[in-house]
Amino acid sequence: MSVQHRCFGGSPSGGSDMNSSTMIHHASQISRLLGLAALVLATTQAQAAGFYLQEIGTPHSLGTAGVANPTNIEGADASWSNPAGMAFLPKNQVFAGMQVVAPSMEFDSSVATAGGGDGGNAGEAVLVPSLFYVHRYSDEVSFGISLAGTMGAGVDYGKNFVGRYSTISAELGAIGLSPSVAYKVNEDFSVGAGVSIVYTLFEQDIGINPAVVPTVSGGDGRLSIEDADDIGFQPFFSVNYRPAEKLLLSLVYRAEMDVDLSGDVKVKNIAAPIGADSIDVDWTNPQWLEVGVRYELSDQDTLHFNAGWQDWSKFSKNRLAFSGGLLNPVAELDRDYKDTWHAGVAYSHLTGKGSGYSLGMSYDSSPVDDKDRTFDLPFDEIFKLSAGYFWKGDRHLDFAIGGTLYLVDDASIDQTSQGVRAKGEFDENVILFLGGTLRYVF
Numbered sequence: 001m002s003v004q005h006r007c008f009g010g011s012p013s014g015g016s017d018m019n020s021s022t023m024i025h026h027a028s029q030i031s032r033l034l035g036l037a038a039l040v041l042a043t044t045q046a047q048a049a050g051f052y053l054q055e056i057g058t059p060h061s062l063g064t065a066g067v068a069n070p071t072n073i074e075g076a077d078a079s080w081s082n083p084a085g086m087a088f089l090p091k092n093q094v095f096a097g098m099q100v101v102a103p104s105m106e107f108d109s110s111v112a113t114a115g116g117g118d119g120g121n122a123g124e125a126v127l128v129p130s131l132f133y134v135h136r137y138s139d140e141v142s143f144g145i146s147l148a149g150t151m152g153a154g155v156d157y158g159k160n161f162v163g164r165y166s167t168i169s170a171e172l173g174a175i176g177l178s179p180s181v182a183y184k185v186n187e188d189f190s191v192g193a194g195v196s197i198v199y200t201l202f203e204q205d206i207g208i209n210p211a212v213v214p215t216v217s218g219g220d221g222r223l224s225i226e227d228a229d230d231i232g233f234q235p236f237f238s239v240n241y242r243p244a245e246k247l248l249l250s251l252v253y254r255a256e257m258d259v260d261l262s263g264d265v266k267v268k269n270i271a272a273p274i275g276a277d278s279i280d281v282d283w284t285n286p287q288w289l290e291v292g293v294r295y296e297l298s299d300q301d302t303l304h305f306n307a308g309w310q311d312w313s314k315f316s317k318n319r320l321a322f323s324g325g326l327l328n329p330v331a332e333l334d335r336d337y338k339d340t341w342h343a344g345v346a347y348s349h350l351t352g353k354g355s356g357y358s359l360g361m362s363y364d365s366s367p368v369d370d371k372d373r374t375f376d377l378p379f380d381e382i383f384k385l386s387a388g389y390f391w392k393g394d395r396h397l398d399f400a401i402g403g404t405l406y407l408v409d410d411a412s413i414d415q416t417s418q419g420v421r422a423k424g425e426f427d428e429n430v431i432l433f434l435g436g437t438l439r440y441v442f
Helices: 017-037 083-088
Strands: 002-008 093-104 107-112 126-136 141-151 154-156 169-186 189-208 221-244 247-254 257-268 278-285 288-296 301-310 317-323 328-334 340-350 356-364 382-392 397-408 412-417 420-426 430-441
Touching: 083 141, 083 169, 083 189, 083 221, 141 189, 169 221, 189 257, 221 278
Parallel strands: none
Antiparallel strands: 002 328, 093 126, 093 430, 107 420, 126 141, 141 169, 154 169, 169 189, 189 221, 221 247, 221 257, 247 288, 257 278, 278 317, 288 301, 301 340, 317 328, 340 356, 356 382, 382 397, 397 430, 412 420
């Protein structure tokens, strides 16, 4: 991981050479802190291979570890997961879902040159709603719209954390509104496309080492990024094909999305003001390609397979820039990320009474090697186990409940920030997704 820094802006007018030198030196220190802080996107969900989530609170996502998403031809959530699948829905329908994300995320330190604690359970639970609707305009054309929280929650290690000079706390949330359309070419082939309009909000607290930047009390200072947000657009499309009556093949692609967050920056307990009062945080959400296979063993039993690739090397470079001051540091962080892949298998069973269950498991690789892992993004490989149950209600209503358990590997970290080394590893952390869905068929 490498960081490049630049400072732009003119010298304060009317000041002495000593004052100008001091201010430039101080801006340089803050610039270094900015580069070290980088993008704290380590929300509890984001410990998988990146922060794209397949769990959106629906039976196809929660009950199959996301494996059934690319071949979804049964639920209104196809409007987001597989737009071409909307063409096979026999009637209009709406899904309303709610899921809770409950993480357990603990770090065990072995080296802490500045002292401090391990932070306890840094994960924070969050409640995430979702809504999906599909309307059949004709036998060939269907329209859909979805509203889903694709990222959320956060971490809070505490102000005395051993890695506080990299991360104290962070929150990341994103919600996407996604209109989509599907066209059925014939009974065996359909195409679909849409665009996700994604609102992203990010906040972060970082400790400031008084040995690097002088503080008022001599204790730690704090740098905070507040209300950093942006609206981005991510196109997606899919293709579904039935080469045989019981076999469905699918391909889903999501394009890159540029994220340019703009927010406020504040400092506490710092001996000299930094001048700048706002910050821009830029990165690229990578493109995502996924294939799916659905095979009906019988009228009641179905197998699902999926495999995918995500271009996380594109996310590797993150740019951060102060603005609003006389001296405005800019930093670019190279995380040395690599592309990731995932694969999974699931099974679903239907009974004669309109009820059934599903089981699934999948694997996501890590975008980062041990030597490059940081506290702000402690990604590692992940295994998912999932189960769901669904049943028929009165008249037009169906219900479903499901859960997915993330088993995150024990990621090791050896990071030096602001001259302070913190080394150790995360426990084999778990993240539990639990959700329920109501479906109404018109």
